[in-house]
Amino acid sequence: MEREDFIRLASPGGQLLLDELVYSSDKDVLKMVAGLRKAGHDPMTVAAALTQAKLRKRAIAKFGDFASSMLFTEAGLEQASRLKVAALHAGRFRAAGIKEVADLGCGIGAESMALAALDIKVRAFEIDEVTAAVATYNLAAFENVKVELADVEKLDLSQFEALFLDPARRELNGPKKAEAQRHFDPANYSPNFDFCLAAARSKPTGIKLGPGHDKRQIPNDAEAQWVSVEGDLVELGLWFGSLKRENLARSALLVTADGQHEITSSESESPNAPLGELGKYVYEPDNSLIRSRLISDFAAPLGLQIISP
Known part of the structure; x- marks a missing residue:
């Protein structure tokens, strides 16, 4: 998702379009798009909303009914935890009596959502501007979450009670950022694996990695x-x-x-x-x-x- 796409989708017209647009592989997409344009919708907003409708359809497997009210980026959805798994993570923090967690590299906000739902205070950090905006949108219902744009490797981690890290293992390439490239070398994670381990030895920490x-x-x-x-x-x-x-x-x-x-x-x-x-x-x-x-x-x-x- 580009910055301009998020702005379009967050606008009143974009929100209305998202509410009425339901994607199905059985539908004639060209006919649907033509109808929306004929109704006066901006072509760029229609394209962005259609992409979101497709992502929301895929996201049902991870987020269930919540997917219909969320925004996604391609890479963010790929790496996001299933909500039921994120709930297990959050349960560990609650069982340990932890009241505040720094979600370092929050992505689209899945882990922060699960933590906040258990009344744990969350400070969520994301280095990518658009992804941070998407997380802010997805977490708007929670008063105990603050999303901040930051490079987590430059933060003073001593200010936090506990940490959760899900280092980015994918990045989007191409002019439309439509292709997700997976990183297998931990040195290429963001933040890199050595930073994650050093942080983990300073306080209670969870690190989510690929199963391989x-x-x-x-x-x-x-x-x-x-x-x-x-x-x-x-x-x-x-x-x-x-x-x-x-x-x-x-x-x-x-x-x-x-x-x-x-x-x-x-x-x-x-x-x-x-x-x-x-x-x-x-x-x-x-x-x-x-x-x-x-x-x-x-x-x-x-x-x-x-x-x-």
Whole structure:
């Protein structure tokens, strides 16, 4: 989204257009756009609103009914936490008795939304002007959130009680910023991974990373939790200080419509599950178990074995 697009969408005319525009792949988009232009709507506003309608449709998977009243950027929606996962993050802060959190790199505001919903005071920081404006729009209903435009690496972190970081792993390229490029090197994250770790060792901190993050880079003083939602592996969370559960190094969490299912370990590594012959049934473990290398912890109590090393 360009700055001018946000201004158009935030205008009274843009808001009215967003309210009446519902995107569906079954609709004749050209006919719909032609009708809106014939009704007197500005072509650039129509284009921006149509893009938002498409993003809102995609965002339902992450935000449910809330998506219909939010604004999104392409990269922001891609990286944003599912609301149910963000709620789990926020629950950790509340369980630790934390009253204020700095959301460093807040994106479109998903984590701040979940924290604010639990009456935690949030200071949300974002380096990109348009993304910060989108977050401000999405968080307008919460009086306990303040969104600020800032480079988080230049902030004095001593002023905050606790931190949450979701370093940007994507950036938009091209004249229309329509292509999201994913970064795999932690040195290219924004803020970079070393900064995140240094910040995490100063106070209670949560760091959200991609689930494929190199396990060799997970520090020994963190709790590492791989989270899967309905079988879709969505993140690796690192938790420090009072947010880290006692005597727990790794966990695999599966979130389903039926609830939460978790396998945990106090060790940073587990031995391989025993190798055996093909039996009557074959079970494919959830990706959170595979990525966390907790298969043997899951298999041993059930008497299961793997059929391939």
